[in-house]
Amino acid sequence: MMNLMWKKPDAEGGGRSCPAAPGVTCPGCAIAQFRALSAPCLESGEVWNEAAGYAFLWRRLSLSRWTFCNISQASKGAQTWKQYYLHRSQLEHQMARGRPSQDFTCKAISGHEGKIVGMAYLSAKEHTFDGQEKSVVCTVSEDCTVRAWSVQEGTEIWSSSVQPAPLRSLLTIPEHQLVITVDEQGTIKVWDGQTGKEQATYVTPSTSCNLVLFGVPDSLFLTVAVTEGMLYTLTVPCLEEVSRVTAFQNCPMDLLSCSPDKNWMLAGSTKTPHVLVFRTDSLTSSSEDQPLSNSLPVGEFQNASWAPKEAARLIVLHEDGRTGGLSVTTFDMTSKQSKYKVEILAQQVASFILPKFLRTPNILESHGTDIILLGCGSELTIFSITGNFLAAFQDHHQTITSIWVDSFRVVTSSQDLSLRVYTWKREKNTVVLKSCYHLLGGSHRWSSGFTDVACDNMSIVAVESRKCGKSILRAYFFNL
Numbered sequence: 001m002m003n004l005m006w007k008k009p010d011a012e013g014g015g016r017s018c019p020a021a022p023g024v025t026c027p028g029c030a031i032a033q034f035r036a037l038s039a040p041c042l043e044s045g046e047v048w049n050e051a052a053g054y055a056f057l058w059r060r061l062s063l064s065r066w067t068f069c070n071i072s073q074a075s076k077g078a079q080t081w082k083q084y085y086l087h088r089s090q091l092e093h094q095m096a097r098g099r100p101s102q103d104f105t106c107k108a109i110s111g112h113e114g115k116i117v118g119m120a121y122l123s124a125k126e127h128t129f130d131g132q133e134k135s136v137v138c139t140v141s142e143d144c145t146v147r148a149w150s151v152q153e154g155t156e157i158w159s160s161s162v163q164p165a166p167l168r169s170l171l172t173i174p175e176h177q178l179v180i181t182v183d184e185q186g187t188i189k190v191w192d193g194q195t196g197k198e199q200a201t202y203v204t205p206s207t208s209c210n211l212v213l214f215g216v217p218d219s220l221f222l223t224v225a226v227t228e229g230m231l232y233t234l235t236v237p238c239l240e241e242v243s244r245v246t247a248f249q250n251c252p253m254d255l256l257s258c259s260p261d262k263n264w265m266l267a268g269s270t271k272t273p274h275v276l277v278f279r280t281d282s283l284t285s286s287s288e289d290q291p292l293s294n295s296l297p298v299g300e301f302q303n304a305s306w307a308p309k310e311a312a313r314l315i316v317l318h319e320d321g322r323t324g325g326l327s328v329t330t331f332d333m334t335s336k337q338s339k340y341k342v343e344i345l346a347q348q349v350a351s352f353i354l355p356k357f358l359r360t361p362n363i364l365e366s367h368g369t370d371i372i373l374l375g376c377g378s379e380l381t382i383f384s385i386t387g388n389f390l391a392a393f394q395d396h397h398q399t400i401t402s403i404w405v406d407s408f409r410v411v412t413s414s415q416d417l418s419l420r421v422y423t424w425k426r427e428k429n430t431v432v433l434k435s436c437y438h439l440l441g442g443s444h445r446w447s448s449g450f451t452d453v454a455c456d457n458m459s460i461v462a463v464e465s466r467k468c469g470k471s472i473l474r475a476y477f478f479n480l
Contacts, residue, residue: 119137409424450463
């Protein structure tokens with residue numbers, strides 16, 4: 001390999017040293033050097049062919065486009081980053097185009113004897129693109145089982161034994177290959193994601209629980225919100241109780257969620273005018289002191305979402321006290337340390353009242369730092385956090401039941417038995433959402449619509465509700 005530590009000519013014809021440390025490649029200088037060297041032999045293309053073989057150039061392209069990339073440890077060498085970039089670019093193009101048979105394959109996956117009430121990917125979102133990647137989805141059902149499925153093969157990987165009560169929800173931890181479930185009797189269990197073997201159990205005194213994970217990979221915690229207004233915090237995977245806190249007096253919590261930086265926990269109830277935000281590190285303390293929390297100054301709570309590209313930006317949908325309409329207020333959560341105490345601060349960033357012509361939103365999601373997505377009946381509506389109307393999509397004929405949002409696309413599911421795929425595009429320094437195509441489900445004769453949808457970098461999976469009282473998975477995987 002040629003030496004990339006070189007003198008770059010300056011305006012006076014002299015030179016300056018590349019700022020990269022000894023032994024470290026500077027991509028900018030490398031590209032400039034390749035251009036300079038290629039000038040006398042562009043016709044043959046030899047230099048550009050040589051340049052295209054350097055891994056760091058493809059690595060730079062990959063990281064500039066996707067920020068984080070997962071390169072397989074099984075395949076090493078200069079071509080690894082090039083293969084990753086080309087494969088992932090091709091896959092994204094197919095997911096944005098969505099031509100049946102040519103770009104994706106659809107499979108109906110059945111096995112549950114009841115309604116599927118929870119679904120999550122167990123495979124990592126970031127694939128290695130080494131030819132071995134597979135998407136794995138876990139589901140829980142009213143038939144009292146939790147199951148794992150291979151999306152590409154359309155087959156069941158494992159199923160738990162029949163549990164004493166119907167299961168209600170689940171969480172997955174892909175990096176540890178763990179699945180956490182809760183049933184309608186308040187029993188929480190941890191399962192081995194590869195074998196389906198039960199690993200730990202914790203019983204709460206509640207018939208309804210919400211689950212949220214937080215912490216770092218080597219020190220994970222599970223917070224459980226129960227009907228009686230209590231928060232239990234447990235270790236993962238052993239489910240040992242660390243603390244219990246009263247958030248609301250004998251009042252169910254409708255929403256429990258954690259900030260992107262994992263430092264803040266939101267607890268909200270539509271039965272009270274309060275929204276509480278806790279510092280998560282205070283929930284892991286076994287002391288008798290009350291955890292650090294703050295009540296947000298909003299009216300009757302409806303829904304909330306954390307902005308995914310901000311450490312602790314909370315977007316709250318609530319009733320406006322003056323007009324009686326619905327408002328959206330955005331807060332940045334911070335803490336202030338004084339000599340004797342820590343104070344939680346909620347700094348209001350923006351607020352606006354939703355237009356009266358909009359149907360009451362039943363879903364609230366967010367994108368980036370300042371984009372709000374609302375499911376209003378059959379319409380997907382998008383605002384900025386300051387209230388600027390950005391777009392409205394009327395691609396569905398019936399109510400939108402769920403919205404999946406990530407950095408690359410949005411997928412909506414509807415009772416009309418269709419999914420709609422959108423992609424984020426940058427135009428004139430602004431991010432806009434483009435409507436792309438429909439993914440259709442089965443027959444309306446047998447099905448009553450999609451109830452949930454999830455997506456990774458190579459597949460889309462939705463829960464299709466059957467009129468017989470059962471559910472199946474409708475999986476769309478895109479061809480590499």
